[in-house]
Amino acid sequence: MKNLDLNINFLWITIIALFIGGNAIAQKNYTFYALENTAQSHYFNPAFKPSAKVSVSIPGLSMHSFGASNSGFNLSNLFNERPQDDSLQIDPQKALSKMKDKNFLTFESYNEIFAFGIKVNKNYFSFGITNRLNASFIYTKDLFTIAIEGNGKSLLGERASFDGTGINLNSYVEYALGFNREINDKLDVGVRMKILSGIANVNTRKSEFGIHTNKTTFDLTFDGSAIINTSGIKPFYDTLATDDYMPSDNAYNFKNFGLAFDLGASYKLTEKIKVSASLLDLGFITWKTENATFEIDEINYRFEGVYLNQFLTDSTEAVFQQLQDTLKDVFSQEESSENYRTGLATRFYLGGTYELTEKFKVGATLYNEIIKSNYRVAAIVSGTIQLKNWLSATINYSQYARSFGSIGAGVSLRGGPIQFFVASDNILGFIAPQNSKNVHLSFGLNLLFGKPDKPINKKRYG
């Protein structure tokens, strides 16, 4: 009965998590959260560690992860099947109908340059260098509405809101030192301290724009303001900058210095149930080199067309010159080079697994992310099977990015000291890309030495 209660509770948590996940947008390698026998699972919960005594990730062959998502619409939302045949018609309106007020287009890459881990008694030490890139374009439904259907239909008499529209880009290299310890047979804890060297950044700190179209006169009222920080971008457009500027130089010079922590813990509630939690990328980067901050002051300008009275006294050229000057004044921007600080995309995982059999366990994971006051969440249920000591696989179902659901899968197999792993948070993105709002793939090789087949934590309960 106790197991049944636990299962019901687990089911409720899963349902609630999936419901919340309807507003989420990301894929964040959570398939790895279930592949605990890889060294890389340590990155998603520092309390996890590989079973081998020593693990090494070889430069070039180490973990590479790429993911992209668009929460607004997928490819099939752009087309309609023609009734008389099966040909496809482009239908931007259909895509529009799928969008929410605010939508996210994201890209993330995670390239491990080098990693090393060693177990010493109950302790596990790790060191890794990783190149990370997060980019997102946040767009509103009205932005696409005005582009697709213009301002003369549903936006007539309304304010087309571009509030929050912006680009965020974060490129940096992290140098991580990890420590993990078995506190007792039930509890493992881990921490990773990361020193960061920022390469480039675009930070849309504030973005509030709107265009209101008067229903009767079609007068256009522009409002809004914006503050955008950039670092490492300016030399690309500044004519005074040197031609040999390479942003990658910032990968190791720590001019844009940052600091971050990962924390994790796992706890065995019973012999079959284990819960875990991790908090990742809690930190910041202070951007100091090649900075440019663009600030657009409050705009509140109504365009009523050309002012004809001016034609009575001025030449046509003078009238249009004045209009041009006015628009320049209204939409003028100020540029400064002040230092600024950005937070990382802090994430945290909550997970639980239940061992149905010795080789098969099911799990539920709640992935949470907070970026610029936007809370994003994904809910995942997974099944992980350990077919052989050298072969394990996991499959999961997740709901995120406003998609109906995604199926993720991952496999790790080992031949001798070489462990190969591949995982995707959404394998449908490769099979049916037209129906997917995201694609993701991670893969790599590890070298494992010293009892790589030893069951993880198995011995400690009881």
Added chain:
Amino acid sequence: MQHLTSKLLIAVITCFFLFTSCKKFGFDKIAEGSWNPNFAVPVAHANFGVYDILASQDSSDLVVIDPNTGAIALVYKGEILTIDAGVLLNIQDENESLNLDATDLNAIPAPIFNGSVTSNNNQNFVFDAGTSELHQVTFKSGNLDINVSTDLAHDITCIITFPELKKNGIPISTTVSLNYSGNVPQSDNASVNLLEAIGDFTLGNTTFNQLDAEISITINGTGQPITGTEDIDIEFAFSNLDFKNANGYFGQNNLGISGDSVLLRLFQNANNGYFELIDPKITFFAENTFGFPIRMNFSNLKTVNVNNGNEIFLSGFPSVFDIPSAISIGQSSFSQFDLNTTNTTNLSTIVSSVPKFFVYTANVVSNPDGNIPPLNFISEKSQMKIRTEVELPMEGLAYGFELRDTVDFNFNEDLSQLESVMFRLNIDNGFPVELKSQITFLDDNYNPIFSTFNTPESVVSPALVDNNGRVNQRIKKITDINLTQDQILLLSGVKYILLNAVAQTLDGTNGQVIKLFDDYTLDFKLGLQVQGKINL
């Protein structure tokens, strides 16, 4: 447990294939699509006041505002006559010759003459100044050339004096000396600049246009004989005579105005319609710096519609405009002559056929009462100017006031991707005037291709007025001008656009009188909504 694991594995794989068994997406099936944006933008806006609407045709138009009431009137001005002094007085060149024989010279024949003898003679000059009777003239320019020649073989001294032609109060006098050198005839000449000379042409208030010269000749003998047949010729040439000022009597001259007109620009583009003003005025202004009176005799006053030739004559008007003389040189006399509804019988209605011109015919005569004292005077700067102002107080009514204009149009852009175009006019009208409009697109032979409305449509609704004809409520009107795709495609063949508007004042057909005031405005906004259809 092993069994359970296998079942779960099979279930997972089955679910996976169920998920992935949906229809495949084929990029090669993408056939077509279209982008159908609809954009609405403001094109233009304006706030027209009285000046902008009524005085927009020409900067010389004048809108007069009554400072007490704000009531406005349109004033159209015309310079109709300018008479300069040079036209009235022109002193012709005067040439005279005088022959003095031995008797005139008191020269007694002698075989040898070593003595000296003097004679005095006079010469009268009559100047031709047209119909003018010159009494006194101050010259601005002029030359007097004197040539003396003789066959006397002696030394001659010829002194010529003009007692009534003075400079600085001193009579002008010149001497020509001939010194015998062995040859005859002998001659010499002299020249006098008449600048600033003052001439009295009355010979002591007895006549006009005349001047005398006194000639004193002395013969100093050289030992040569005097035969008694010798003589002396004196030639006088007054030339280049121009006056600075003059007095006398300058005649009863017809200064002649055959006729002139004032363009009433308010009606410049009007073709038809009835227009009635309550209190129009026509005023002639004269400024006279001549020292004589002038009379203007009006024979004909009318308005003319040049489109249809309609003329409406003013009747019952006073015909004589007497312009008094200036008091003195350098002064001006100002006078004006008013025609209004009280001294005419139909002035308020002669503009009823949307005239384009106010035309008048008049005769202008100087010294209309003849040669009566005081004497006339004139200066080189004397001038008489007559100008007219047609003042149209904007109080009245109008209807069927048709304005028409044709403008060139050439548009060769590809508009096939436009499904429809709508121009939206937003008019917030503070004038008590309604405007119905029609826009017709014409081909190069001026044949209509299509029109924006089936019938002329009201685009400006009249503001409402109180019992005094003053606006007390503005009226807004929205007019959509829709062009269909077919009409848009026809635009490439359009070469001209015929703009036609018919205006009428509020309830003008029923005799409602309205007034225009300086605080009336019309707010105009033009928007454009375009529906595109772009095949992808």
